[in-house]
Amino acid sequence: xEWRDQGILLSTRRHGETSAIIEMFTPTQGRHAGVVxxxxxxxxxPILQPGAxxxxxxxxxxxxxxxxxxxxxxxxxxxxxxxxxxALAGLNAVTGLVSFSLPEREVHLPLYRRTxxxxxxxxxxxxxxxxxxxxxxxxxxxxGYGLDLESCAVxxxxxxxxxxxxxxxxxxxxxxxxxxxxxxxxxxxxxRGIGDANDAEIAQSFKTTGYFLTHxxxxxxxxxxxxxxxxxFVEAFSRSL
Numbered sequence: 001x002e003w004r005d006q007g008i009l010l011s012t013r014r015h016g017e018t019s020a021i022i023e024m025f026t027p028t029q030g031r032h033a034g035v036v037x038x039x040x041x042x043x044x045x046p047i048l049q050p051g052a053x054x055x056x057x058x059x060x061x062x063x064x065x066x067x068x069x070x071x072x073x074x075x076x077x078x079x080x081x082x083x084x085x086x087a088l089a090g091l092n093a094v095t096g097l098v099s100f101s102l103p104e105r106e107v108h109l110p111l112y113r114r115t116x117x118x119x120x121x122x123x124x125x126x127x128x129x130x131x132x133x134x135x136x137x138x139x140x141x142x143x144g145y146g147l148d149l150e151s152c153a154v155x156x157x158x159x160x161x162x163x164x165x166x167x168x169x170x171x172x173x174x175x176x177x178x179x180x181x182x183x184x185x186x187x188x189x190x191x192r193g194i195g196d197a198n199d200a201e202i203a204q205s206f207k208t209t210g211y212f213l214t215h216x217x218x219x220x221x222x223x224x225x226x227x228x229x230x231x232x233f234v235e236a237f238s239r240s241l
Contacts (some may be wrong), residue, residue, distance in 0.1 A: 001067070002059045005029055007075060008116060009052040010095045014040060022048060022069060023099055024056055027112045034058050034069040044071070051091045051119055069091040080123040086240060087122045089233040090132055094118060096227030097136075099128075101143060101217060111142045129202050129211050131239050133190070136209040142198040145169065145216045149192050152176045164208055166215070185211055197241050206234045 007026030015021045020039025024032050034056075038044055047054070053074040060067030081091040098115060102108060118135045121128050140146050147169040151158045154176030163172040163184035171192075172184055185208045189195030212231070218226050 001061070001063050001065075001166065002057065003029060004055070004057045006053065006055045007112070008095070008098075008119065009048060009050055009054055010099045011050055012048045014038070019046060020045075021066075022071075024069070025056070025098050025102070025112060025115065027109050029058070030106045030108055030112075031099065031104050032058065033104070034060075034067045036069050036071060041077070047073045049076060049078040050095045051081060051122075053077070053116075072140075077122055083123055084125065085130070086125050086233075087230070087234050089236040090128060091119065091122060092229035093132070093227070093233035094135070096229035097139065097213075100224070100227050101139060101221070108142055111138060114138050121224065125240075128167070130190070130197050132190060132233075133202055133205055133209065134235055136206075137191070140209065140212055140217065143217060143220075145212055147171075147191070147212065149187065161187055161192070161225060164191075166211060169212060169216070199237075203234075203241060205237050206237070210234065 005026040005028050007024045010023040010025050012020050012022050015035055018038055018040050021033060022036055026032060039048055055072040055074055057066050057070045081088045092103050094115060114135055119133050147164060149171045152161060152173040153165055153168060153170035155173055157173045157195045160173040160175060161171040162238050163177050163181060164187045165172055166185050171187055176203045177184055186204050190197045190201040190203035191205045212224055216222055
């Protein structure tokens, strides 16, 4: 068995004395692991940094084997990520959530394209948090937990939307919320793609997307805790406000 693709390196861990196991996210093969022979060497180890764009060839005797990768660097994102706390935290949040969320070897081409585009914005701290928020919404949508924010779940109104139902993921208006308002999640305008998208609204929006990542996505994956990298990114962003 053999295939070749270009993708994003999600993680690396040592395997034996000289090899490494890497996890890739590629357009045609999804999240896919394999061994890199000599992956701890001075020549190859610097290439195997999370977020790197790699050209990879995977080979195995049988399809269900782990198999082995040969890798060629396309571009590194390490220097940009190491250039600022927010960039590094953001990179770790993205790679951590992809690795956590996606079933192994399941293709998610739209999400792959959005992920690559997002990582190419690393270092642009003025626009990256908003782009990352959009990416979290796309991740939820891709995996079947998308939010419906077009109209009120109670009244059907499209105006005055202020909350999100934690159970259904649907928008709720102030009128529709009534006495239940305190039990609902905030719906800042930025979540609906309107308004000025200021940093305070983005930070508030992370509370809402974080709820669905934790209580819907993670619960659907057996209740495993979200990667701490996501919380560290949100904290780093909140401190910058």
